[in-house]
Amino acid sequence: MNPTAAVLVIGNEILSGRTKDANLGHIAEALSGIGVRLREARVVPDLEEEIVAAVNALRARYTYVFTTGGIGPTHDDITSACVAKAFGVALERNPEAVARLERHYASGHLNEARLRMANIPAGGVLIDNPISQAPGFQLGNVFVMAGVPNIMQAMLDGILPRLAGGPQLHARTVACELGEGVIAAELSALQDRHPDLEIGSYPYFRHGFFGVSLVLRGTNEEEVIAAAEELGGIIRQLGGTPNVTIGTKG
Amino acid sequence: MNPTAAVLVIGNEILSGRTKDANLGHIAEALSGIGVRLREARVVPDLEEEIVAAVNALRARYTYVFTTGGIGPTHDDITSACVAKAFGVALERNPEAVARLERHYASGHLNEARLRMANIPAGGVLIDNPISQAPGFQLGNVFVMAGVPNIMQAMLDGILPRLAGGPQLHARTVACELGEGVIAAELSALQDRHPDLEIGSYPYFRHGFFGVSLVLRGTNEEEVIAAAEELGGIIRQLGGTPNVTIGTKG
CATH class of the missing domain: 3.40.980.10 (MoaB/Mog-like domain)
Incomplete structure (x- = not known):
């Protein structure tokens, strides 16, 4: 905890x-x-x-x-x-x-x-x-x-x-140019498969392009990495190109 | 109100x-x-x-x-x-x-x-x-x-x-290069003389200079202006140069 x-x-x-x-x-x-x-x-x-x-x-x-x-x-x-x-x-x-x-x-x-x-x-x-x-x-x-x-x-x-800290938080941010609404159903299913992860969806508008940053965060780094890979597969299946970054805060 | x-x-x-x-x-x-x-x-x-x-x-x-x-x-x-x-x-x-x-x-x-x-x-x-x-x-x-x-x-x-708004808020910000601690006693007395005003003190460090922004805010514009003038006099008496700006948020 x-x-x-x-x-x-x-x-x-x-x-x-x-x-x-x-x-x-x-x-x-x-x-x-x-x-x-x-x-x-x-x-x-x-x-x-x-x-x-x-x-x-x-x-x-x-x-x-x-x-x-x-x-x-x-x-x-x-x-x-x-x-x-x-x-x-x-x-x-x-x-x-x-x-x-x-x-x-x-x-x-x-x-x-x-x-x-x-x-x-x-x-x-x-x-x-x-x-x-x-x-x-x-x-x-x-x-x-x-x-x-x-x-x-x-x-x-x-x-x-x-301060007494806690287990290190690991995060992967998977950005893509799909609409939030396009990926929402699969993302919800991914969250259900990984209840210990915090999965957040943050739409953006940058340099004239809409897209979404999907953040996976938790203390189990292997699970974070595995879920990010699953998510990459989902994005590709929906016709997008996943772009992964690594951090602690997402 | x-x-x-x-x-x-x-x-x-x-x-x-x-x-x-x-x-x-x-x-x-x-x-x-x-x-x-x-x-x-x-x-x-x-x-x-x-x-x-x-x-x-x-x-x-x-x-x-x-x-x-x-x-x-x-x-x-x-x-x-x-x-x-x-x-x-x-x-x-x-x-x-x-x-x-x-x-x-x-x-x-x-x-x-x-x-x-x-x-x-x-x-x-x-x-x-x-x-x-x-x-x-x-x-x-x-x-x-x-x-x-x-x-x-x-x-x-x-x-x-x-939205139903309220009486317009008026603010004057009086900035000067004095330390907060130099003006604190007089500022507290000014607040006591004007209990209906919110008087705030915000130190800053800009372009290599320390100073303080003193904000007077309230719905009675005449009182805000009068208090700002009193404050200008206080600052000059303490050897500073008051610099006044006008706004609604201070």
């Missing part, structure tokens, strides 16, 4: 359309690479009751929860306080986090607003931020990270070795 | 990292433009119990729910059946949807898999698909759309005139 995960994106700017989320796809790919299945994502605004409810709903259901956003120095950065509230623990000034900020900011620049970034829920384990020092933290199975993509990515790089 | 909305993105391909969602940002912007506040988004896999639970949770909380994905002809397209189940109504072959597919497909090409795309929950009102004809539908306050971005966008264009 693969561990499961959820991502919680926190921020009004994603919901207003101002900012396009760039973190979900990155986290999804990174988790696929270590055999963790991302099973849900949510985006919530900077409102305490929404964040607390989402943290508690997700941490009860999944092996890991990753949050992004809301850990900066301004009034709308309320993630740390909300995670403390969700866990029912105090929000405390963390001495190690203060020390990191003291090393980062020139003398006299570490004001009270910036010190808020050293407020960490009791029991939280710091997550390194090699870019701008203000740390994230892990509390239980919840990993709290920055929203700025390059900082989030650096934090995630530090977290991945801490 | 502005109507509220949620987006439900349905599809394994977003959670595996294979496909980067391109619909959430588009819907968010379009809703901002008509005064509907997007308050939550969720991404769930192609699993019946997850889709049914999310549809029911979201439609009870928000004025409108918009789903994307899972309405094609293949076995993993289960959104219509799940929405029917969420509402406790039958999934029926819709004659108007069949007629549209019959006009679209050449004789003999409208097979049973493609006819599945004409299965619509009882009571559903069709949403036009000018690109590939297979319609979406509205059932109650839930709008079911395709996942392929250009089809989703065309469907949304058709839906927007049906």
Whole structure:
């Protein structure tokens, strides 16, 4: 069995359309690479009751929860306080986090607003931020990270070795120029013959041509390969030309 | 009061990292433009119990729910059946949807898999698909759309005139090269003076320079403008140069 995960994106700017989320796809790919299945994502605004409810709903259901956003120095950065509230623990000034900020900011620049970034829920384990020092933290199975993509990515790089992954996911993508509706019946039968595989069908329109990418994904590489070969045969029988690529995410 | 909305993105391909969602940002912007506040988004896999639970949770909380994905002809397209189940109504072959597919497909090409795309929950009102004809539908306050971005966008264009919008949202973005931590205390005081505005702070790193975009958003344009002017004064007092842009989403 693969561990499961959820991502919680926190921020009004994603919901207003101002900012396009760039973190979900990155986290999804990174988790696929270590055999963790991302099973849900949510985006919530900077409102305490929404964040607390989402943290508690997700941490009860999944092996890991990753949050992004809301850990900066301004009034709308309320993630740390909300995670403390969700866990029912105090929000405390963390001495190690203060020390990191003291090393980062020139003398006299570490004001009270910036010190808020050293407020960490009791029991939280710091997550390194090699870019701008203000740390994230892990509390239980919840990993709290920055929203700025390059900082989030650096934090995630530090977290991945801490995670217990699962069996490697293998994927084959078989693309062809047939319509989805042409291959649907045979594809459904293929799924029935391989219930342990996730088989997905994704139509595309590229360079003036319609086609479909068929993704087979699972932990048993031999079965993935065998099903991809079956699918290649089906496509040829229907008059198409299968084009296979290999990966972990499909 | 502005109507509220949620987006439900349905599809394994977003959670595996294979496909980067391109619909959430588009819907968010379009809703901002008509005064509907997007308050939550969720991404769930192609699993019946997850889709049914999310549809029911979201439609009870928000004025409108918009789903994307899972309405094609293949076995993993289960959104219509799940929405029917969420509402406790039958999934029926819709004659108007069949007629549209019959006009679209050449004789003999409208097979049973493609006819599945004409299965619509009882009571559903069709949403036009000018690109590939297979319609979406509205059932109650839930709008079911395709996942392929250009089809989703065309469907949304058709839906927007049906929606009751709300008071126009006005936004000013005041960017400056100050650090977030430098302006945080004054920004928090500004938020306290204008509790009806949403004030957000978004740090950036562009062309080798750090800075912050401060977004003020609300339905009272005069208050938004006045607060932006106050903020400009604050920034100048702190030694920065405010740079103001105007919009609806910030």
